[in-house]
Amino acid sequence: MATKRQPVxxxxxxxxAGRDVSFNYSETWLAYSILGLRLVMAWVFLQAGIEKLADGGIGDPLAWSSAGFLNNAVAEANPLHGLFAWFGSNxxxxxxxxxxxxxxxxLALLFGVFFRFAALMGAFQMLFFWTAAWQGGLMAGFPVxxxxxxxxxxxxxxxxxGLAAWGAGRIVGLDATLEETSIVEQNPWLRYLLG
Structure with a gap:
């Protein structure tokens, strides 16, 4: 007869920041919330990429392109305007x-594979999107x-x-299995990409 596992x-x-912090949490609900956030972020990225690809794909002159935004929508007062103009011309x-x-x-977020690397690359892409939205510089408070x-x-x-820090790829993801392989055991630096 199986016994039901109680939430811990x-x-x-x-x-x-030099201040002691302490609070109680439920492992069960933490795992569900991390998995839920991971799946939502997977959907956000998959939907965005598939929509862009479905707009005609690469090489189609009527397809989606970043050039219109990069060349016309990034404010000239943005301190990174030159960088985004270069992106637009390329x-x-x-x-x-x-x-x-x-x-x-x-896909990596969805399946929890090379999760930490994928999450950090996604965060890096979001950093670019955020800085492109700046309407001014430091003195203007970087308004968006x-x-x-x-x-x-x-x-x-x-x-x-946060998801990368929590190692969300281990929760119902392939990274938990990958971390037990001999390749990862022999190359522990790979753990920085997994999780």
Missing amino acids: ERTLESNI AALVDPMVIFGQILIG ENGYFIDSSFVYMLLLF
Whole structure:
């Protein structure tokens, strides 16, 4: 006769910015919430990449391209305007990286494979999207179109960083299996990409 496993209450104790922090949490609900956040972020990336690819794909002159946004929508007051203008003039290189990057990040998040690497690459992409939305520089407080400092790209960036820190690929993901392989045991640096 199988016994039902009871949820385990744990206490997290840490020091953040020189201040002791302690709180109770449920391992069960933490695992469900991490898995849920992982699947939502997988959907966000997969949907974005597939929509761009479905708009005609790479090489189709009517297809989605980052050039219109990069050349016309990034504010001249943005301190990174020159970088984004360069990206816009090199859209033939940037577009495949955005489209296939989003699809591959989405798949890695979905299946929990090379999760930490994929989440950090997704956070890096969100960092670029966030900085492209800046309407001004430091003295202006880096305002963005839909908020003074924070927009959805910034939120996604922090969420992906958190999921990478938690090792969300181990929760009903392939990384838990990959970490037990002899290749990873013989090359422990691979653990930085997994999790």
